[in-house]
Amino acid sequence: MTDVAKRVIDAGLNLLDRQIIDKDGMMSGNVDDLELTVPEEGGPPVITAILAGPGALARRLGARSGAWLESLHVRLHPSEQPGPARIAFGVVKRVADHVEITVSRSDLDVSRFEKWVRKHVIGKIPGARA
Amino acid sequence: MSVRDLAGTQIRFSDLLRMLVLDVESQEVGRVHDARFVKDGPVQGAFGPGYRLQGLVVGTGSFGARLGFDRASVKGPWPLKAMFRRLHANAKFVDWSQIDSIDGERIRLNVPAASLRPVEPLPS
Amino acid sequence: MRKLLPVVALAVLPACVGPALWFDAYAGKAGATASDMRSTVETARFVALVAARGRALSPYVGVILTDAEQDASAIEGAFDSIQPPNPRADQLRGQLDELLSKASSTISEMRIAARRDQLTQLQQIAQPLAGISDQLETFAEAHTP
Amino acid sequence: MRKVLEVSLETLAAIGGFVDIGDIVANSETGARFRMSLAWGGVLGVIGIVLYAEMSGRVATLSHRPVFDLVRERLGARVALVNLVASFFINFLTLTAEIAGVAVTLQLASGINYLAWIPLVALMVWFTMWRVKFSVMEKVYGLLGLALIVTVVAVFRLHEFHTIVREATNLHRPSTEDWPTYFYFAIALFGAAMTPYEVFFFSSGAVEEGWTRKDLMVNRANVYIGFPLGGALSLAIMAGAALLLAPRGISVDHLSQAAIPVTFVLGKLGLGILIFGMGIAFFGAALETGLSGGYIVSQFFGWQWEKFVKPVDAPRFHLVILVSVILAAAFGLTTVDPVKVTEYSIVLSAAALPLTYFPILIIANDPEYMGDKTNSKFSNALGFFYLVLLTAIAIATIPLMIITKAGA
Numbered sequence: 001m002t003d004v005a006k007r008v009i010d011a012g013l014n015l016l017d018r019q020i021i022d023k024d025g026m027m028s029g030n031v032d033d034l035e036l037t038v039p040e041e042g043g044p045p046v047i048t049a050i051l052a053g054p055g056a057l058a059r060r061l062g063a064r065s066g067a068w069l070e071s072l073h074v075r076l077h078p079s080e081q082p083g084p085a086r087i088a089f090g091v092v093k094r095v096a097d098h099v100e101i102t103v104s105r106s107d108l109d110v111s112r113f114e115k116w117v118r119k120h121v122i123g124k125i126p127g128a129r130a
Numbered sequence: 131m132s133v134r135d136l137a138g139t140q141i142r143f144s145d146l147l148r149m150l151v152l153d154v155e156s157q158e159v160g161r162v163h164d165a166r167f168v169k170d171g172p173v174q175g176a177f178g179p180g181y182r183l184q185g186l187v188v189g190t191g192s193f194g195a196r197l198g199f200d201r202a203s204v205k206g207p208w209p210l211k212a213m214f215r216r217l218h219a220n221a222k223f224v225d226w227s228q229i230d231s232i233d234g235e236r237i238r239l240n241v242p243a244a245s246l247r248p249v250e251p252l253p254s
Numbered sequence: 255m256r257k258l259l260p261v262v263a264l265a266v267l268p269a270c271v272g273p274a275l276w277f278d279a280y281a282g283k284a285g286a287t288a289s290d291m292r293s294t295v296e297t298a299r300f301v302a303l304v305a306a307r308g309r310a311l312s313p314y315v316g317v318i319l320t321d322a323e324q325d326a327s328a329i330e331g332a333f334d335s336i337q338p339p340n341p342r343a344d345q346l347r348g349q350l351d352e353l354l355s356k357a358s359s360t361i362s363e364m365r366i367a368a369r370r371d372q373l374t375q376l377q378q379i380a381q382p383l384a385g386i387s388d389q390l391e392t393f394a395e396a397h398t399p
Numbered sequence: 400m401r402k403v404l405e406v407s408l409e410t411l412a413a414i415g416g417f418v419d420i421g422d423i424v425a426n427s428e429t430g431a432r433f434r435m436s437l438a439w440g441g442v443l444g445v446i447g448i449v450l451y452a453e454m455s456g457r458v459a460t461l462s463h464r465p466v467f468d469l470v471r472e473r474l475g476a477r478v479a480l481v482n483l484v485a486s487f488f489i490n491f492l493t494l495t496a497e498i499a500g501v502a503v504t505l506q507l508a509s510g511i512n513y514l515a516w517i518p519l520v521a522l523m524v525w526f527t528m529w530r531v532k533f534s535v536m537e538k539v540y541g542l543l544g545l546a547l548i549v550t551v552v553a554v555f556r557l558h559e560f561h562t563i564v565r566e567a568t569n570l571h572r573p574s575t576e577d578w579p580t581y582f583y584f585a586i587a588l589f590g591a592a593m594t595p596y597e598v599f600f601f602s603s604g605a606v607e608e609g610w611t612r613k614d615l616m617v618n619r620a621n622v623y624i625g626f627p628l629g630g631a632l633s634l635a636i637m638a639g640a641a642l643l644l645a646p647r648g649i650s651v652d653h654l655s656q657a658a659i660p661v662t663f664v665l666g667k668l669g670l671g672i673l674i675f676g677m678g679i680a681f682f683g684a685a686l687e688t689g690l691s692g693g694y695i696v697s698q699f700f701g702w703q704w705e706k707f708v709k710p711v712d713a714p715r716f717h718l719v720i721l722v723s724v725i726l727a728a729a730f731g732l733t734t735v736d737p738v739k740v741t742e743y744s745i746v747l748s749a750a751a752l753p754l755t756y757f758p759i760l761i762i763a764n765d766p767e768y769m770g771d772k773t774n775s776k777f778s779n780a781l782g783f784f785y786l787v788l789l790t791a792i793a794i795a796t797i798p799l800m801i802i803t804k805a806g807a
Binding site for chain 4: 289290292293296297299300301303304307308309310311312313314316317318321325391398
């Protein structure tokens, strides 16, 4: 168990702003925020998800740049009221220097912009797949 | 909102950070700098037991709180270490059970500030 | 930018400064202009020297003289656009202007020769620059605040 | 034996890779105006970059994390964003200056105006980043950049070594210059040696190449031998300007003037080698700054950034690079003076450094990341001294820039 994650952490120091690595070893965003859920039966909150991408980062940047980033996120996102991209803590494999997860980044909502850039810009340049 | 009424709700960690903490006599204790979690909460899928909030690290002067001089095993350089240690010397640990209510930007405690313990270093 | 500063600095001087101060400021800018032009003149002379000895590549000589020509005309233009505050300043202006325009036209001739690949003739064309450079240096020293 | 060869090859490449347009401009200008009296500014900068580059290489090797990743983690999202915006902007200015600088060297060789070369240079810079392998790229421009040794040869041929040393060790301000200008140029020299992109590139490169503890020796050799020798090339440029330009009252406003001393002493061959060396050095620095822009933005947001994965697997990283190169070329084409852009980039560099170096210094002291390879007492004392110095410079730069009208 010590392998997976430390038993006691300060989330700001040990979890926030760390790099997320997917099951293929690819960088998949940063831990921009955490979702805490207070259990139905009461008691202290538990970390239930990692929030990543502009929707999550915006709130931490404070007034102006945050609002700008948030509006950009809302405008570019297909759904009406998009929340931040959410990665359930259940898919976390390891918390160390990096946060490793057991799914592929292509299945994550946080990769939306990346996919767009790949499809419409970078993928169209010769040699992009070599 | 009283802590009891929070059951089933969600909080963003970033909202928790920087919240103002007042003790039972409405004395200002400081702001939330960090939160300590223990891996013994409800099971989160393959991750196993989830991280359960144990308590908050509360202090005055947020500058450099993230640097970790006060908690991690950072060794030096000593002038920096001494400076930031001093800056955060008055940091307090607020156990979850000592929280009475969380309202917007404020956290109210059910104990006086004087009864709060100092922050223990993280076990390595 | 160095070259344009005299103009800017004079333009922003408050109107309330007395005539004596105005003259000193003008003379200071004239001194700085002379020193800038001397740098350009010496650059041209230097290149003529190495070109005459067949020690420089001809595109390089062309480029450095084109740059020098542009600098020279920029320095001249910037100085001419400064309003001399009084008759004493007019005299100063006339004195420096002559040096500036001589330097500028000589460097232009050098550029023309260089572009025609007449590198060996450069030193002969550059001859007047020696005297001009000395006069600019004297002028600059006399009017540096 | 092979390891020794690899080390010496890399170290040689580090010498050639050290010099960029900022070093050439700053050292020529100050040599021509202040002779050798500001040599200490360059020396101070070289010691600083040696110290922090070694630290960032060691941190990257042991924690597998590049500098900007650590900046974000230790300073938090908001302060890191401020650092990102400042560093990216300065890096962009440097990229513009390097691309325009390569174009100017092509102009010096061909006579064709540099503006005509900018699009071609930008395309070559981008293509190299798009296609060429990291380790090959770094070694090729580093080794070819060694052509700049002509500057040292030229200075030796002048047989005025004692004059240079005497002037450089006699700390004084020339009577023709005032104190603010003197310190403004000291900051320029300092910033030219300690550009922020160097640690971004160096640490990201260490992560890209998968350095392990065994490579720490290569890291040390590169930094302790390569950088000071690279710095010596810069000092040779200053000395050449001090000996040949200063007596004639020539101030350096164009790159072409920076080549005068070598041309005078060594003739056509020397000039040819110098132009080639400058072109290669600027090209290499354009690659380093171009990549650094992609590195820091990606590392701040947590995007995939490594160059060894296919571009389709790191699309946002390559998008940042592509857009920066296009914008830098466009900015260069506005006929903005490359020498001026360089001057601003190096002076602002010095001012932006504390926010980047602070986290490096802290992590280098954290055994949780570094194990037994934390900083020695000596590097900590020196590291702390530089942090104080950099902070003082960061505060003083903008006022000095205004007082001296940017060194005019």
